[in-house]
Amino acid sequence: xxxxxxxxxxxxxxxxxxxxxxxxxxxxxxxxxxxxxxxxxxxxxxxxxxxxxxxxxxxxxxxxxxxxxxxxxxxxxxxxxxxxxxxxxxxxxxxxxxxxxxxxxxxxxxxxxxxxxxxxxxxxxxxxxxxxxxxxxxxxxxxxxxxxxxxxxxxxxxxxxxxxxxxxxxxxxxxxxxxxxxxxxxxxxxxxxxxxxxxxxxxxxxxxxxxxxxxxxxxxxxxxxxxxxxxxxxxxxxxxxxxxxxxxxxxxxxxxxxxxxxxxxxxxxxxxxxxxxxxxxxxxxxxxxxxxxxxxxxxxxxxxxxxxxxxxxxxxxxxxxxxxxxxxxxxxxxxxxxxxxxxxxxxxxxxxxxxxxxxxxxxxxxxxxxxxxxxxxxxx
Numbered sequence: 571x572x573x574x575x576x577x578x579x580x581x582x583x584x585x586x587x588x589x590x591x592x593x594x595x596x597x598x599x600x601x602x603x604x605x606x607x608x609x610x611x612x613x614x615x616x617x618x619x620x621x622x623x624x625x626x627x628x629x630x631x632x633x634x635x636x637x638x639x640x641x642x643x644x645x646x647x648x649x650x651x652x653x654x655x656x657x658x659x660x661x662x663x664x665x666x667x668x669x670x671x672x673x674x675x676x677x678x679x680x681x682x683x684x685x686x687x688x689x690x691x692x693x694x695x696x697x698x699x700x701x702x703x704x705x706x707x708x709x710x711x712x713x714x715x716x717x718x719x720x721x722x723x724x725x726x727x728x729x730x731x732x733x734x735x736x737x738x739x740x741x742x743x744x745x746x747x748x749x750x751x752x753x754x755x756x757x758x759x760x761x762x763x764x765x766x767x768x769x770x771x772x773x774x775x776x777x778x779x780x781x782x783x784x785x786x787x788x789x790x791x792x793x794x795x796x797x798x799x800x801x802x803x804x805x806x807x808x809x810x811x812x813x814x815x816x817x818x819x820x821x822x823x824x825x826x827x828x829x830x831x832x833x834x835x836x837x838x839x840x841x842x843x844x845x846x847x848x849x850x851x852x853x854x855x856x857x858x859x860x861x862x863x864x865x866x867x868x869x870x871x872x873x874x875x876x877x878x879x880x881x882x883x884x885x886x887x888x889x890x891x892x893x894x895x896x897x898x899x900x901x902x903x904x905x906x907x908x909x910x911x912x913x914x915x916x917x918x919x920x921x922x923x924x925x926x927x928x929x930x931x932x933x934x935x936x937x938x939x940x941x942x943x944x945x946x947x948x949x950x
Contacts, residue, residue: 778894787854814915
């Protein structure tokens with residue numbers, strides 16, 4: 571699993587900070603959609619002549635753009651989705667608008683057959699089933715909103731599904747590789763960087779945290795903290811998906827690594843006291859610039875550290891979470907316990923690790939059982 575590939579960020583296009591470049595072009599469409607801005611002008615608008623075919627297409631595209639703009643504002647303000655999610659929705663809806671313009675058809679008149687044709691086009695173009703499913707999810711939400719606004723009678727995306735693809739197994743390290751990475755120490759690193767990175771690896775593998783949960787940890791508990799580690803109790807309190815809190819145990823080696831890092835963290839923060847903001851002072855893990863460490867920085871540090879430790883495969887944070895779950899399940903066979911530790915709302919999400927466990931058992935059987943090494947032709 572790789573981090574989400576960066577797309578072009580255009581925050582200004584998703585905010586109401588000011589008019590876009592196409593504001594003048596879309597003014598007529600805005601009046602058709604919302605009515606004239608000045609009620610006094612409602613009866614004094616000059617009657618327009620019958621539009622040509624080309625102007626109708628441009629007009630429909632303009633109205634569609636305004637609907638998308640309103641929807642993005644809705645998910646940003648009312649649903650309070652993350653800015654990155656809003657940007658990805660904007661890209662998916664731009665694709666929808668482009669497809670509709672090629673037909674041409676207004677967004678509010680798109681039919682189920684149109685969507686199925688566009689899905690087939692994306693699939694034949696090499697887009698993965700998962701990628702198509704994410705795009706359809708964005709389109710489905712848009713048309714559900716249009717339905718609530720009274721703009722469409724039915725959702726043309728409702729019963730459209732993406733092409734089925736085989737669900738890949740989570741990538742997990744073997745026990746030996748995971749322990750090798752957790753035990754690795756570098757003499758070449760700055761002492762505080764080494765202590766920080768070692769503590770991060772211990773928490774990711776030892777407690778199965780998500781990278782977002784790791785970055786949200788504070789040094790001490792507070793009402794505003796997204797998470798913290800209680801060294802006395804040997805517990806980590808984290809804020810997971812869906813803003814659900816959970817508590818996970820923290821083992822002895824992880825506690826020792828954290829205590830070593832905390833002793834050096836104060837020194838690192840002290841050197842940058844003038845530039846450190848309040849959030850950095852609260853953060854458990856900080857970077858060189860005395861700011862809270864980001865998920866992307868952790869990805870890069872972990873990838874580099876895993877290669878330095880002699881592992882054949884670069885490691886990312888979620889791989890350590892998968893390794894944590896797989897290794898606990900192999901030792902305990904307690905699926906419910908693993909579900910609680912990972913913070914999964916549905917046990918079906920956790921059941922994927924039983925496939926990894928069976929894969930591990932099958933390899934052990936093939937390597938150890940005398941009957942497993944007999945060729946199929948020899949068994950008859």
